Amino acid sequence: MIALSLIGIGTGNPDHLTRAAEAAMRAADLILLPRKRAETAELLDLRATICAAVVGATARTATFDVPERDPGPPYLDGVEAWHDAIAAAWRDSIARHLPDGGRVALLVWGDPSLYDSSLRIAARLGAGAQRVTVGVVPGITSLQALAAAHAVPLTALGAPLLVTTGRRLAAEGWPAGVETVAVMLDSGCAFERLDPSGTMVWWGAYLGMAQQSLLAGPLAELAPTIRDERTLLRARHGWIMDCYLLRRDAAHAAASGR
Incomplete structure (x- = not known):
C-alpha cells in the first residue's frame, strides 16, 4: 500500500508552509523531488532546502527526472502522454525506494487544486501492482x-x-x-x-x-x-x-x- 500526500508548498517562500504541510512531510517515509531542466535547478534546491528545514537530517528524499512534454500539436494529446510518462517516473521511483510500501510525499508548487496536474497524474498510479491512496494538503496559490x-x-x-x-x-x-x-x-x-x-x-x-x-x-x-x-x-x-x-x-x- 502506498499513501501518497500531495503537499502544497506555496510559491517559493518557506513561510508559506502550513502546520499540516509540515506534519505531512515529517510523517513521510519518502519525499520525491522532481528534477527538470538544468536551468531550473533552483526549484529543486528550494524543495531540498524546505525538506532540510522541516524534517532535518532524517529526511529521506529521492530525486526523479521529469520527462519533457512534446510541444507539438495537438496540445491536449501531448499533455496526456506527458502525464503518463510522469506517472511512470513516480511509479518507478516509489518502487525503487519503497518496495514494501509506505507514505510518500510530493511537494507541489502553489496548490494541487489550481492549474496543477499532480492529482491527475496521481490517479494514474492505481494501474500498478501497488494500491495507492491519495491525500492533499492545501497550500497558498x-x-x-x-x-x-x-x-x-x-x-x-x-x-x-x-x-x-x-x-x-x-x-x-x-x-x-x-x-x-x-x-x-x-x-x-x-x-x-x-x-x-x-x-x-x-x-x-x-x-x-x-x-x-x-x-x-x-x-x-x-x-x-x-x-x-x-x-x-x-x-x-x-x-x-x-x-x-x-x-x-x-x-x-x-x-x-x-
Missing part, C-alpha cells in the same frame, strides 16, 4: 500570493472572477460577462492581444521569493514593460513563473462581451 503582494482584492465588489490560461485568453479574447480575469500559464504575453481600454493589470513573477518582481497600472502603459521584464528575468534566472490579474471597468467589460 500563486493568485493568493499575487493579490497579497499588490494588496488588492481578487474580486470586484459583488462580481465574479474568472481564472483562465494565457492560451485561452489569446485564442478567445476577453471572456464575456466578467470584469476581472486572472491569467496563469501565459508564456506568450496574451495580454498584448487585448484592447487595453479601461483595463488595469497587476502582474507578479517569482511570487514570495527573494527575486519577486511586481508591476501594476494601466494595461495600455504596462503591456510592453511586462513583456520586457519577463524576457529579462527569464534570461537572468533561466526560468520564470508569473501570473497576473486584469480588471476592466464595467462599461468596457460589457462592451467586450458583445
Whole structure:
C-alpha cells in the first residue's frame, strides 16, 4: 500500500508552509523531488532546502527526472502522454525506494487544486501492482500570493472572477460577462492581444521569493514593460513563473462581451 500526500508548498517562500504541510512531510517515509531542466535547478534546491528545514537530517528524499512534454500539436494529446510518462517516473521511483510500501510525499508548487496536474497524474498510479491512496494538503496559490503582494482584492465588489490560461485568453479574447480575469500559464504575453481600454493589470513573477518582481497600472502603459521584464528575468534566472490579474471597468467589460 502506498499513501501518497500531495503537499502544497506555496510559491517559493518557506513561510508559506502550513502546520499540516509540515506534519505531512515529517510523517513521510519518502519525499520525491522532481528534477527538470538544468536551468531550473533552483526549484529543486528550494524543495531540498524546505525538506532540510522541516524534517532535518532524517529526511529521506529521492530525486526523479521529469520527462519533457512534446510541444507539438495537438496540445491536449501531448499533455496526456506527458502525464503518463510522469506517472511512470513516480511509479518507478516509489518502487525503487519503497518496495514494501509506505507514505510518500510530493511537494507541489502553489496548490494541487489550481492549474496543477499532480492529482491527475496521481490517479494514474492505481494501474500498478501497488494500491495507492491519495491525500492533499492545501497550500497558498500563486493568485493568493499575487493579490497579497499588490494588496488588492481578487474580486470586484459583488462580481465574479474568472481564472483562465494565457492560451485561452489569446485564442478567445476577453471572456464575456466578467470584469476581472486572472491569467496563469501565459508564456506568450496574451495580454498584448487585448484592447487595453479601461483595463488595469497587476502582474507578479517569482511570487514570495527573494527575486519577486511586481508591476501594476494601466494595461495600455504596462503591456510592453511586462513583456520586457519577463524576457529579462527569464534570461537572468533561466526560468520564470508569473501570473497576473486584469480588471476592466464595467462599461468596457460589457462592451467586450458583445
